[in-house]
Amino acid sequence: GENVEQHPSTLSVQEGDSAVIKCTYSDSASNYFPWYKQELGKRPQLIIDIRSNVGEKKDQRIAVTLNKTAKHFSLHITETQPEDSAVYFCAPNKGTDKLIFGTGTRLQVFP
Amino acid sequence: EAEVAQSPRYKITEKSQAVAFWCDPISGHATLYWYRQILGQGPELLVQFQDESVVDDSQLPKDRFSAERLKGVDSTLKIQPAELGDSAMYLCASSPEFGRADYGYTFGSGTRLTVV
Numbered sequence A: 001g002e003n004v005e006q007h008p009s010t011l012s013v014q015e016g017d018s019a020v021i022k023c024t025y026s027d028s029a030s031n032y033f034p035w036y037k038q039e040l041g042k043r044p045q046l047i048i049d050i051r052s053n054v055g056e057k058k059d060q061r062i063a064v065t066l067n068k069t070a071k072h073f074s075l076h077i078t079e080t081q082p083e084d085s086a087v088y089f090c091a092p093n094k095g096t097d098k099l100i101f102g103t104g105t106r107l108q109v110f111p
Numbered sequence B: 001e002a003e004v005a006q007s008p009r010y011k012i013t014e015k016s017q018a019v020a021f022w023c024d025p026i027s028g029h030a031t032l033y034w035y036r037q038i039l040g041q042g043p044e045l046l047v048q049f050q051d052e053s054v055v056d057d058s059q060l061p062k063d064r065f066s067a068e069r070l071k072g073v074d075s076t077l078k079i080q081p082a083e084l085g086d087s088a089m090y091l092c093a094s095s096p097e098f099g100r101a102d103y104g105y106t107f108g109s110g111t112r113l114t115v116v
Helices: none
Strands: A004-007 A010-014 A017-027 A031-039 A045-051 A056-057 A062-069 A072-077 A086-090 A106-111 B005-007 B010-015 B019-024 B031-037 B044-050 B054-057 B064-068 B076-081 B088-095 B111-115
Touching: A010 A017, A017 A031, A017 A086, A017 A106, A031 A062, A045 A056, A056 B005, A062 B076, A072 A086, B005 B088, B010 B019, B019 B044, B019 B111, B031 B076, B044 B064, B044 B076, B076 B088
Parallel strands: A010 A106, B010 B111
Antiparallel strands: A004 A017, A017 A072, A031 A045, A031 A086, A056 A062, A062 A072, A086 A106, B005 B019, B019 B076, B031 B044, B031 B088, B044 B054, B064 B076, B088 B111
C-alpha cells in the first residue's frame, strides 16, 4: 500500500515568514496530490491540489510543487498569518476515492 | 454551501457500552465514507458506501463496529461494546462520483468520542 510521510511534523514560524511542508509518497501510480488543512476540532478542508501533468500551482499565498521523479510534493505558504495555524495533511492519490493521509504537520504562526 | 451533517458533535461513553453516530451526506452524493481520526494522526478510512451497498469495509473492526446506510442516504456507525482505544474523532465524508477523490469530496465536522 501507499506509504506517506510528511516533514517536518511540527513547524513554528513568525508571522510574515514562509513555511514549507514536504510530503513523500511511495506509489508511483499516484496522479492526484491534495493538501488538506485541519484547524483544531474542525473538519479537514481541501486548500490546494495538483495533478501529475502539472509541476506547480499557486493560489494567492499558497502553492504546491510536485516532483514526480523523486515522489514528493510540497506545500508552500508565504506571508504566513496566525490563521494559518493548523495541522496540514497531504493525501496522494492514484485515481481512487480512498484518501490515504500523511502523518500531518502542525504549523504554528506566532504574531 | 452544502454540508455533510453529523451528530452528535461530542459523545462520552463508558467502556462496554454501545454508541452510535449519524451522518447525512450532501444531497445527491451517492458515495459516503466513515473515517476514524485518532488524536495526532491523519484520518483512516473505516468503511465506504456506494448508495446502500458497502464497497469497502476492510479496515472496519467487524467484531465491534457496524455501519449501515439502509436507504442510500443517511448512515449510522455503531460501536458495541466501546473500548478505551476507540476514543477518537469519527468523520463522515461524501462525494458525488464513485471512484474519484478529486471532485466534491467533503468532510463533516465529526463526532468526538471519548470512552471512559
